[in-house]
Amino acid sequence: MIDFRSDTVTTPSDEMRAAARDAPVGDDVYRDDPTVNELEARAAELVGTEAALYVPSGTMGNQIAIRTHTDRGQELLCDEQAHVYKWELGGIPQLSGVQPRIVDCGERCVPTPGQVREGYVEEDLHRPGTGLLCLENTHNSRGGVAVPKADIDAAADAAHDLDVPVHLDGARFLNACVALDVDPAEMAERLDSVMFCLSKGLGAPVGSVLAGSEAFIERARRTRKLFGGAMRQAGLIAAPALRALDNVDRLVEDHEHAARLATGLNDIDGLSAPAPDTNIVMVNTEAAGLTGEALSAACKERDVTFHAFDDHTCRLCTHLDVDGDDVEEGLARIEAAVDEA
Numbered sequence: 001m002i003d004f005r006s007d008t009v010t011t012p013s014d015e016m017r018a019a020a021r022d023a024p025v026g027d028d029v030y031r032d033d034p035t036v037n038e039l040e041a042r043a044a045e046l047v048g049t050e051a052a053l054y055v056p057s058g059t060m061g062n063q064i065a066i067r068t069h070t071d072r073g074q075e076l077l078c079d080e081q082a083h084v085y086k087w088e089l090g091g092i093p094q095l096s097g098v099q100p101r102i103v104d105c106g107e108r109c110v111p112t113p114g115q116v117r118e119g120y121v122e123e124d125l126h127r128p129g130t131g132l133l134c135l136e137n138t139h140n141s142r143g144g145v146a147v148p149k150a151d152i153d154a155a156a157d158a159a160h161d162l163d164v165p166v167h168l169d170g171a172r173f174l175n176a177c178v179a180l181d182v183d184p185a186e187m188a189e190r191l192d193s194v195m196f197c198l199s200k201g202l203g204a205p206v207g208s209v210l211a212g213s214e215a216f217i218e219r220a221r222r223t224r225k226l227f228g229g230a231m232r233q234a235g236l237i238a239a240p241a242l243r244a245l246d247n248v249d250r251l252v253e254d255h256e257h258a259a260r261l262a263t264g265l266n267d268i269d270g271l272s273a274p275a276p277d278t279n280i281v282m283v284n285t286e287a288a289g290l291t292g293e294a295l296s297a298a299c300k301e302r303d304v305t306f307h308a309f310d311d312h313t314c315r316l317c318t319h320l321d322v323d324g325d326d327v328e329e330g331l332a333r334i335e336a337a338v339d340e341a
Contacts, residue, residue: 002330004261004306007172007200007254007319016205016240023239027232028054029225035235039242045090046245047173047194047253048185051217053210054238056229058171061195061210063091064223065167066132068216069193074131077119077159079105081141083169084134095227098131109139109147113158120162126315133159137187138172138179144258144280144300144317146179149187156190165192175201175278178251192216201251201279203320204244206237247320254279257318257327264331265316268338279318287313288338298337304330 003009012020027034036054041211044052055061062084066076076092078085080102084092092098103115111119116133123129135155137147168188170176173196177184189196198204210220224230226320231237258276264280265273270288273281285295292308299306306316316325 001303002322002326002333003304004304004316004318004322004330006307006317010200010203010320012205013218013242013243015205016203016208019239020236021242023235025233025235028234029230029232033238034234035242036238039238040209042245044211046184047188047196047211049188049194049211050214051212053217053220053224054234054241055208055210055224056206056231058092058169058195058208059088060224060227060229061208062088062134062167062169063095064227065193065195065210065218065228066092066098066134067096067223067226069165070096070098070131071128071166072260073128075098075099075101075121075129076132076134077101077103077111077116077130077164078134079103079109079111079136079139081105081139082136084133085135086141101130103230106140108143108146108151109142110135110137110151110155113154113207114288116155116158117162120164130162130164133164133166134169135166136169137176138143138278138280140171140280143274143282144172144175144276144278144309146171146176146277148180150184152187153190164319166190167192168194170194170196172197172200172278174248174252175255178248179255179278198241200245201254201319202244203239204237250320251279252321254320257322257324260324260329261316261318261327264327265334266333268331270338281316281318283311283314283316284312285314288341290338290341294341295334295337298341299334302337303332304333311335313317
């Protein structure tokens with residue numbers, strides 16, 4: 001099986017499994033787990049923040065950030081295709097009592113300074129005001145776009161001018177940094193908090209990190225407890241996550257494989273795939289006379305799996321468990337599926 005469904009399907013390496021077995025552990029609720037403490041310190045150093053918090057998932061990390069930054073009833077400004085808005089089960093209003101205000105960021109993927117100012121609502125007797133700006137990098141629903149630092153900074157500066165904090169959903173933040181050749185700490189310097197996943201391209205079996213100031217993380221730790229995310233001997237999963245941090249530089253291989261995959265898909269009659277920024281490839285099937293679901297189903301019969309994204313679009317994702325040979329074999333099987341459809 002060649003699995004292009006997501007970079008979340010990676011399995012832990014032998015080194016990660018050994019690290020989990022041998023990890024020194026303690027009760028992390030009491031901050032007694034040395035492996036978790038080391039992971040949080042390394043993660044904070046990586047993105048240039050004062051502190052970090054290990055959380056079970058990226059969704060929890062985002063929702064903790066929203067709850068910690070905002071007051072109930074406030075508004076949150078984000079792109080209409082943002083993961084925090086589209087794919088987190090309505091967590092913004094359910095968990096934080098916050099109202100999303102969405103804007104169409106288009107190919108830019110983050111709001112312009114003008115959109116930030118236009119979307120901002122000032123607190124008064126009748127309105128609770130804007131409490132947070134959420135950005136995303138890479139942008140999942142828009143095809144794994146690596147958003148340039150200048151665009152992130154411009155949006156963040158506009159929000160800060162209005163005294164609005166900024167959180168970055170950086171599930172694939174390190175993919176963006178590698179693709180743009182920008183140091184993670186430099187990319188995050190204008191942000192008030194950033195979440196990044198360890199269980200996607202980096203290959204850890206579990207977990208994400210939420211990073212920010214010491215004061216923010218202290219508050220976020222209480223929110224994590226509230227959301228049921230406080231863990232005990234979590235070093236067993238933090239140890240593989242520490243090994244995952246050594247995989248940042250190799251993300252470039254996933255990007256190269258995605259570029260080759262897009263080129264090959266474009267060579268198949270009826271398929272069209274824009275050149276990807278990172279490890280996500282979006283392919284249009286309309287000219288082949290196939291729906292996204294039909295192509296996905298036909299390829300699954302040939303042991304190639306990926307998701308239909310909408311009526312005529314599929315998303316394919318390269319990752320640690322896909323090599324160059326898998327890409328070439330996958331392309332051959334996809335071409336056969338299109339030819340026989």
